[in-house]
Amino acid sequence: MVDFLRAVAIVIAIVASIRARSAIGCACACALAYIVAADLASLVASSDRAPPGVHAGFAAVFLGPSGFPGRAQGVLPMSGVIGAHPFVIRVLTAIAAAYTFAVAHRRSSRLRPESEEARRVDAMARPFLGVALLDAAQIVMALLARVFLEPERGSQSDACLHESQRYDESMTAAKIAITIPVDTLDSAKKEVDAGRAKSLSAFVSEAVDEKLRRHELSEILDAMDAERGKPGKTARAWAKRVLAR
Numbered sequence: 001m002v003d004f005l006r007a008v009a010i011v012i013a014i015v016a017s018i019r020a021r022s023a024i025g026c027a028c029a030c031a032l033a034y035i036v037a038a039d040l041a042s043l044v045a046s047s048d049r050a051p052p053g054v055h056a057g058f059a060a061v062f063l064g065p066s067g068f069p070g071r072a073q074g075v076l077p078m079s080g081v082i083g084a085h086p087f088v089i090r091v092l093t094a095i096a097a098a099y100t101f102a103v104a105h106r107r108s109s110r111l112r113p114e115s116e117e118a119r120r121v122d123a124m125a126r127p128f129l130g131v132a133l134l135d136a137a138q139i140v141m142a143l144l145a146r147v148f149l150e151p152e153r154g155s156q157s158d159a160c161l162h163e164s165q166r167y168d169e170s171m172t173a174a175k176i177a178i179t180i181p182v183d184t185l186d187s188a189k190k191e192v193d194a195g196r197a198k199s200l201s202a203f204v205s206e207a208v209d210e211k212l213r214r215h216e217l218s219e220i221l222d223a224m225d226a227e228r229g230k231p232g233k234t235a236r237a238w239a240k241r242v243l244a245r
Contacts, residue, residue, distance in 0.1 A: 002134055002137070002138060003036075005130075005134060006036070006130075006131060006134045006135070007036055009127040009128075009130040009131045009134065010029055010032045010033050010036065010127070010131060011033075012127040013025065013028075013029040013032070013124065013127035013128055013131065014026065014029040014030065014033065016120070016123045016124035016126075016127060017029050017124050019120050019123070019124070020104075020117075020120040020121050020123070020124040022104065022107075022121070022124055024100060024103055025100055025104065025124050025128070028096050028097065028099075028100040028128070029100075029127075029128075031096065032093055032096070032097065032131060034076075035082055035089060035093060037076060038076045038077075038078060038079035038082045038083070039079070039082050039083055039086075039089075041076045041079040042079040042080055042082060042083025042084075043083065045079070086142075087139070087142055090135045090138050090139050090142070091135075091139060093131070093135050094131075094132050094135035094136050094139065097128045097129070097131040097132035097135065098128075098129075098132040100125075100128045101125050101128040101129045101132060104121050104122075104124050104125035104128065105125050107121050108121040108122050108125065178204070188200055188203050188204070191203055
């Protein structure tokens with residue numbers, strides 16, 4: 001919805017800038033149009049386009065394509081960077097649109113209101129103002145979402161762990177949403193930041209795999225104990241000497 005209105009405003013801005021013969025208007029409008037196209041290319045190239053959770057699904061419906069989390073490098077240059085940093089891009093586009101509107105408004109104020117040139121400059125300024133307001137609204141919504149949708153902190157609090165990048169292994173990977181204590185999530189993030197894991201998804205997958213392997217080994221040892229009996233003190237002492245080497 002919001003993305004559609006924004007795209008319409010950008011198209012109007014391009015046409016109005018050409019009619020007003022404004023170089024800065026054409027440059028800004030074309031740059032905005034390229035960012036929209038690159039963002040869409042990044043979304044199309046991503047294999048992870050499903051919005052995780054109710055809140056993300058609502059954002060995808062209300063905002064449009066920019067509400068989907070999955071992003072990858074698309075066919076257009078810089079599409080991966082644009083898709084991966086939506087908040088920063090919105091701030092930059094809001095500033096650019098607001099600046100172009102200010103330039104057009106200042107130019108119009110120096111002309112006679114009834115002149116044809118003044119009307120064309122005013123017509124160019126309005127869509128840029130619309131883009132700036134839409135971008136500002138998205139920025140405010142993103143900030144509010146971070147404040148009000150963030151889970152409460154505490155020893156028993158749970159956090160929904162969502163990692164957009166899939167764990168790249170030779171096996172087929174499946175994306176899930178899991179709930180873990182916040183302290184555990186913070187510890188996992190520290191491991192990733194320290195370089196001991198490629199990503200949160202890789203860290204969780206390795207931890208689960210290790211747990212399964214230990215369980216499988218425990219079952220094998222229990223079966224051996226049932227068949228041959230548990231090792232005595234002599235065997236335990238020998239095993240400790242061997243492992244200590």
